[in-house]
Amino acid sequence: xxxxxxxxxxxxxxxxxxxxxxxxxxxxxxxxxxxxxxxxxxxxxxxxxxxxxxxxxxxxxxxxxxxxxxxxxxxxxxxxxxxxxxxxxxxxxxxxxxxxxxxxxxxxxxxxxxxxxxxxxxxxxxxxxxxxxxxxxxxxxxxxxxxxxxxxxxxxxxxxxxxxxxxxxxxxxxxxxxxxxxxxxxxxxxxxxxxxxxxxxxxxxxxxxxxxxxxxxxxxxxxxxxxxxxxxxxxxxxxxxxxxxxxxxxxxxxxxxxxxxxxxxxxxxxxxxxxxxxxxxxxxxxxxxxxxxxxxxxxxxxxxxxxxxxxxxxxxxxxxxxxxxxxxxxxxxxxxxxxxxxxxxxxxxxxxxxxxxxxxxxxxxxxxxxxxxxxxxxxxxxxxxxxxxxxxxxxxxxxxxxxxxxxxxxxxxxxxxxxxxxxxxxxxxxxxxxxxxxxxxxxxxxxxxxxxxxxxxxxxxxxxxxxxxxxxxxxxxxxxxxxxxxxxxxxxxxxxxxxxxxxxxxxxxxxxxxxxxxx
Amino acid sequence: xxxxxxxxxxxxxxxxxxxxxxxxxxxxxxxxxxxxxxxxxxxxxxxxxxxxxxxxxxxxxxxxxxxxxxxxxxxxxxxxxxxxxxxxxxxxxxxxxxxxxxxxxxxxxxxxxxxxxxxxxxxxxxxxxxxxxxxxxxxxxxxxxxxxxxxxxxxxxxxxxxxxxxxxxxxxxxxxxxxxxxxxxxxxxxxxxxxxxxxxxxxxxxxxxxxxxxxxxxxxxxxxxxxxxxxxxxxxxxxxxxxxxxxxxxxxxxxxxxxxxxxxxxxxxxxxxxxxxxxxxxxxxxxxxxxxxxxxxxxxxxxxxxxx
Numbered sequence: 001x002x003x004x005x006x007x008x009x010x011x012x013x014x015x016x017x018x019x020x021x022x023x024x025x026x027x028x029x030x031x032x033x034x035x036x037x038x039x040x041x042x043x044x045x046x047x048x049x050x051x052x053x054x055x056x057x058x059x060x061x062x063x064x065x066x067x068x069x070x071x072x073x074x075x076x077x078x079x080x081x082x083x084x085x086x087x088x089x090x091x092x093x094x095x096x097x098x099x100x101x102x103x104x105x106x107x108x109x110x111x112x113x114x115x116x117x118x119x120x121x122x123x124x125x126x127x128x129x130x131x132x133x134x135x136x137x138x139x140x141x142x143x144x145x146x147x148x149x150x151x152x153x154x155x156x157x158x159x160x161x162x163x164x165x166x167x168x169x170x171x172x173x174x175x176x177x178x179x180x181x182x183x184x185x186x187x188x189x190x191x192x193x194x195x196x197x198x199x200x201x202x203x204x205x206x207x208x209x210x211x212x213x214x215x216x217x218x219x220x221x222x223x224x225x226x227x228x229x230x231x232x233x234x235x236x237x238x239x240x241x242x243x244x245x246x247x248x249x250x251x252x253x254x255x256x257x258x259x260x261x262x263x264x265x266x267x268x269x270x271x272x273x274x275x276x277x278x279x280x281x282x283x284x285x286x287x288x289x290x291x292x293x294x295x296x297x298x299x300x301x302x303x304x305x306x307x308x309x310x311x312x313x314x315x316x317x318x319x320x321x322x323x324x325x326x327x328x329x330x331x332x333x334x335x336x337x338x339x340x341x342x343x344x345x346x347x348x349x350x351x352x353x354x355x356x357x358x359x360x361x362x363x364x365x366x367x368x369x370x371x372x373x374x375x376x377x378x379x380x381x382x383x384x385x386x387x388x389x390x391x392x393x394x395x396x397x398x399x400x401x402x403x404x405x406x407x408x409x410x411x412x413x414x415x416x417x418x419x420x421x422x423x424x425x426x427x428x429x430x431x432x433x434x435x436x437x438x439x440x441x442x443x444x445x446x447x448x449x450x451x452x453x454x455x456x457x458x459x460x461x462x463x464x465x466x467x468x469x470x471x472x473x474x475x476x477x478x479x480x481x482x483x484x485x486x487x488x489x490x491x492x493x494x495x496x497x498x499x500x501x502x503x504x505x506x507x508x509x510x511x512x513x514x515x516x517x518x519x
Numbered sequence: 520x521x522x523x524x525x526x527x528x529x530x531x532x533x534x535x536x537x538x539x540x541x542x543x544x545x546x547x548x549x550x551x552x553x554x555x556x557x558x559x560x561x562x563x564x565x566x567x568x569x570x571x572x573x574x575x576x577x578x579x580x581x582x583x584x585x586x587x588x589x590x591x592x593x594x595x596x597x598x599x600x601x602x603x604x605x606x607x608x609x610x611x612x613x614x615x616x617x618x619x620x621x622x623x624x625x626x627x628x629x630x631x632x633x634x635x636x637x638x639x640x641x642x643x644x645x646x647x648x649x650x651x652x653x654x655x656x657x658x659x660x661x662x663x664x665x666x667x668x669x670x671x672x673x674x675x676x677x678x679x680x681x682x683x684x685x686x687x688x689x690x691x692x693x694x695x696x697x698x699x700x701x702x703x704x705x706x707x708x709x710x711x712x713x714x715x716x717x718x719x720x721x722x723x724x725x726x727x728x729x730x731x732x733x734x735x736x737x738x739x740x741x742x743x744x745x746x747x748x749x750x751x752x753x754x755x756x757x758x759x760x761x762x763x764x765x766x767x768x769x770x771x772x773x774x775x776x777x778x779x780x781x782x783x784x785x786x787x788x789x790x791x792x793x794x795x796x797x798x799x800x801x802x803x804x805x806x807x808x809x810x811x812x813x814x815x816x817x818x819x820x821x822x823x824x825x826x827x
Contacts, residue, residue: 231790251791308579315582315602382574382603389575 025518026221027501029511030233030242034200034226039182040156041111041171044118044424049154050246050510051224054205056156056188059086059105059137060149064504064515066331066426068149072100072157072189073137081144081463088135094159095193095208102131107160109139116173122151144463150425162187191215191514192222200226205513217516237262237496243518244497246511250318250375256496265505266320269493271422272327273374275367275384275486276414277303280446284415286366286396289359294415298357300483304343306350306391307384309489316379321489326480327421327431329490331507334428334472339480342487350391362392368409368417373402375491381418409444417444420491424508428472429459436479447484451475539821546817549810556807560616567609572775577604583788586795599795601781602788607795610781611803617777618804621691622758628696629757630750633703638742640704641711642734652708655701663698663756664763670694671769684772691770695760699753706749710742744822751815755808762804778804 035051036043061071073086092100109129112119125148128140141148163169168182186194191211196204205222225242227233230249236242238259248256248264257264277294278284284292293299309323322329325340354362369381378399385395395416409417419442423430434440437456438448451474458471479485495505503516531537540546559566570576581604585592592599598607640651658666674690675683683690714720715738723733758778764770765779773780778800785797 234790251788254792255790311579315579315604379602383579386574386577386579386603389573395574 024221025219026223026243027219027503027513027516027518028223028225028241028243029246030225030227030236030244031246032226032228032230032233034224035203037172037174037183038186038194038197039168039172039174039180040158040186040188041108041114041117041119042174042183044122044154046509051203052156052186052188053190053510054192054222054513055186055190055194056158057190058155058157059088059152061153062426062508064506064512066507068153072105076149082141084139084141084148085132086137086139088137089212090135092189092212093210094162094187094189095210096159096162096187097210098159098161100157100159100189101134102137104160105129105137105157106131107163108157109155111158111163111169111171112155114170116178117171118174119155123155143461146459146463146465146468147425147427147429150427154424157189158182159187191217213514215514217514219513219516219518222513234496237498240498243501244495244503244511246493246495246509248494248496250320250494253318253320253494253496261499262496263499264494264496266492266494267505267507268322268329269422269491269509270329270331270424270426270507271374271420271491272324272329273321273377273380273418273420273488273491274324274327275303275488276417276419276445277486278415278445279484280448281415284363284365285413286364286415288364293357293359293363293365296357297483298353299359300486301343302350302353302357302391303388303393304350304483304486305346305353306393307387307486307488308345309342310345311387312380312383313489316376316383317489317492320375320492320494322492324487324489326476327435327485327487328423328428329507332423332426332428332431334469334476336473339473339476347390354391354393360392362394364394364396365416366396366398368405368414369397369399370402370405370418371399373405374418374420377418380488410441412444414444419444427459428476429456432456432459432475436475436484445484447479447482449478449482452478536821540817543817545813549813549817552806552810553814556615556810557619559612560619563609563612563616567606567612569606569609571605571610571613574603579604583793585793598799601785601796602793607799610776611778611800614776614778614781614800615803615807617688617771617775618758618761618779618807621688621695621761621771621777622754624692625695625699625757625761626750626753628692629699629753630703630746632696633700634707634739634742634746636700637704637707638711638734638739641708642715642730642738648708651704655704658698658701661698663695663760666698667691667694667760667764668767668769670697671764675769687771691761691764694764695757698760699757702749702753703746706745707742710745711738714738714741748815748819748822751818752812755811755815758804758811759808778807 031047033047035048036045037048038051040052040056057071059071059073060068063069072092073088076084076086078084088102088105094100106129109123109126111117112123113126114120125141125143125145126139127142130138132138163182166181168180172178172180172183184197189212191208191213192205193208194203195206196202203224207220227236233245234249234252234256237245237256253264256262277300278292279294281292283290313319313321313323323342325342328335354360367381367385369378371378381397381399385397388395408414421431421435432452433456434442436443436447436452438453455471455475459468462468462471493509495503497503500519502519503511503513506512581596581600582602584596584600586599587594587597596606600606601610636651640648671690671694678686719737720733723737761770761777762779762782765777766783768783771777771780773784776784781800782797782804785800788796
C-alpha cells in the first residue's frame with residue numbers, strides 16, 4: 001500500500017515536471033532598461049529597437065554576421081541612381097493571419113516619414129514610395145543614396161489595416177507623452193508576437209506560428225524582465241531567476257563565469273570611446289597658461305602618446321576593450337586595421353613634443369567625464385589624469401551624471417572631455433557627419449577642414465563605391481594625422497547567460513532570438 | 520604626602536588614575552594602539568614612501584595588487600593596491616588622518632557649544648534653562664545621521680561646485696558637531712546643578728566674583744570629568760558618523776578620501792574578489808573606534824566618583 005502510494009506520487013511528479021521541461025522553452029531576458037515603446041517608428045533607441053526587432057521585420061536586415069541580406073524583400077535593383085525596385089516575398093503573413101502586401105510596405109515607409117516619427121531623418125532622402133503590383137515596391141530618392149539599404153534595415157513594416165483599425169496611422173508622439181494602441185500592442189510579421197506588455201516590469205513574447213521563415217530556434221516564449229540595479233541583475237542571473245543578461249557588468253564577469261552553469265560571451269561593441277580637445281578657443285576656460293595649448297598638434301600628440309591604453313585595458317576594463325586608433329570599428333565601411341593602429345605609448349616622446357610645443361612644464365586643464373554612461377567611464381578618466389600627470393599636464397577631473405555632462409558639452413563648456421560614439425548605419429559617413437564636419441552638432445572640438453567637408457559631400461551623393469571609399473579613406477587619413485580627437489578604445493559588451501541558453505552575441509547589442517536555442 | 524615636592528611625572532605616577540591605568544590591560548592596549556595610529560596618521564609623510572593623492576606618482580599597472588602575503592602580492596605594497604594603483608596602507612593612513620581631523624574638530628565644536636550652553640543653563644536656570652533644554656530634547660528626537668545629512672544637503676545647495684570640494688571637510692565638521700552637542704549640554708547642565716549649590720560657589724558669589732568667572736574658572740574644572748568621558752566616546756561616534764556620511768557619498772570627496780570614502784570606493788570591487796580594497800579600511804576603522812571606546816569605558820569607570 002505504502003509502496004503504491006510512493007509510485008503514485010512519483011508518477012504525479014513526473015507528469016507535472018517532465019512536460020514543462022520537455023516542451024515549453026522559455027527564455028527570461030534582462031537588461032538595465034526597458035523598451036520605451038512598442039511603436040516601431042516612435043523611438044530610435046537601443047533597447048526599443050532590440051524589442052521591436054523580435055516582432056517586426058524590415059525589407060532588408062542584418063544577419064548574425066551584421067551583413068545586409070534579404071528579409072521581406074527577396075531582391076532589389078536600382079534602375080537608375082534615384083529609383084529602386086524591391087520585390088517582396090509573397091508568403092508573408094502578419095501574426096493574425098493577414099497577408100502582407102506592398103500596400104503595407106508603402107504605408108509603413110510613409111508612416112516612418114511623418115513628423116512624429118523618430119526615423120524621419122534616417123530616410124530623409126526617400127522622396128516617393130509606390131506599389132507597382134501586390135509584391136513590388138518602387139522607392140525614389142531625392143539624390144543618389146549609397147546607404148539606402150542600411151537605412152531601410154531599421155524601418156519596420158506594419159500592417160496598414162491593423163494601423164487604420166486601431167487609429168495609429170501616425171507614429172506615437174513619444175516626446176509629447178502620447179499614449180496610443182501601437183505603444184502597448186504590436187502586430188508584426190516577425191518570429192515572435194507580444195502577448196503581455198507591462199512597461200518596465202514584464203513583456204512576454206510568444207512564438208509566432210504563422211511566421212514565414214525557416215524556424216531555427218526552439219523557443220516558445222521570451223520574457224523580458226528589466227532590472228535597473230546591476231548587482232540585483234547579476235544576483236538574479238546567478239540565482240537562476242533570469243536566463244540571459246545583455247549588459248553584464250565588467251567586474252562581475254569572472255564571478256558569473258566561475259559559478260558553473262553560467263557562461264559569459266564578449267564581443268567588441270559598435271561604440272568607440274575617445275577624448276575631445278577644443279582646438280578653436282583662443283584661451284582654455286580651465287587652463288592656466290592664458291592660451292590654448294590644444295591648438296598645437298604636438299600637444300595633442302603628446303597627450304595621445306602619454307596614455308598607456310594597454311594599462312587601461314588590462315586594469316580598468318579587465319581586458320574587455322580594444323585599443324582604438326580611429327573613432328570607428330570593424331564592420332563599418334571605411335574601417336581598416338591600418339587606420340585603427342594607435343601611435344605608440346611613449347612618455348619620453350610625449351615630454352619632448354610638449355617641450356617642443358613650448359610647454360616644457362606642462363599646463364593645467366579640467367577633464368569632463370560622465371560617470372554613468374560608458375563602461376567604467378570615471379575610472380578611465382581617473383587613470384588618464386595620472387598618466388598625463390607624468391608628462392607634467394595637471395588635469396583636474398570633473399565627473400558627473402550623463403544628462404548634465406552631455407548638456408554642458410552641447411553648451412560648449414568643455415575644454416577636454418570624454419565621449420563615446422556608435423555607428424548604427426555601419427557607415428563612416430555617420431561619424432564624419434556628426435563629429436568632424438565644420439560646425440557639426442557633436443563637433444565640440446571645433447575641428448574644421450575644407451578637404452574633410454568636401455569628402456563628406458562625396459560620401460553623401462557618390463554611388464560609385466570605389467570613389468566613395470576613396471573619399472572615406474582620405475577623410476580618415478586627414479583626421480587621424482591631425483589628431484582631431486584622442487581615441488581610446490572600442491567598448492566590448494558582455495552577455496551572460498545560463499550554459500544551456502544559446503543566444504548568439506552581436507556587436508550592436510541586439511539579440512536575435514530567432515537564432516537562439518535553449519538546450 | 521606632600522605632592523608639591525614631586526616632579527610632574529612623579530605626581531602623575533602617584534595619582535589614582537595612573538594606578539588604575541596600569542592595573543587595566545584594556546586601557547594600556549587601547550592607548551598603545553591609539554598612540555601608534557595617531558603617530559602614523561599625523562606623520563604619514565614620514566611613515567610611508569607613497570603619496571596616494573599625487574596622481575602622477577601612481578602607476579595604473581600596479582592596480583589591484585593583492586596584499587603582499589598572497590600569491591600575487593608585491594613586497595612594496597603590504598596591504599595591496601586599489602583600482603588606481605594606490606598603495607592601500609598609505610591611502611588608509613592618509614585617510615585616517617582626515618577621519619581623525621574631522622572627528623576631533625567635530626567633538627571640540629560640539630563640546631564647546633554643548634558645555635557653553637549646558638553650563639550656563641544649569642547656572643542661570645529659569646526660562647533660559649528651559650529653552651536650552653527643550654532645544655536639546657527636540658534635537659535628540661532627530662537621529663544624528665539624519666541631522667548631519669540635512670546640514671550637508673543644505674550646504675550643497677548653498678555652496679557652488681568649485682567651492683564644495685574645498686569646503687566639504689568644514690561642512691562635515693559642522694554637520695557632525697551640531698548633531699552631537701545636546702549630549703554635552705545635558706551632562707554639563709546636570710553636573711552644574713550639583714556644583715552650583717556647593718559652598719565654594721556660594722562663597723565666590725558672596726565676595727562678588729562675576730558670573731562668568733564663577734562659571735568657567737570655578738565650576739568648569741569640577742564638571743570636566745564627565746564631559747571628558749562623553750567627549751572620548753563622542754570622538755568614536757564622530758569618526759563613525761564621518762565614515763557613514765562618506766560611505767553614503769555626502770562626505771569627503773574621493774580625491775582626498777577618508778576611511779568612509781575608501782570603504783565606499785572599495786565596495787564596488789567586493790563581488791569581483793578584490794576584497795582588500797574595502798576590507799582593510801573597514802578593519803582599520805573598527806580598530807580605531809573600538810580602541811577609543813575601550814579607553815572611554817575605562818575613563819568612565821575611573822573618573823566616576825560614584826563607582827570608586
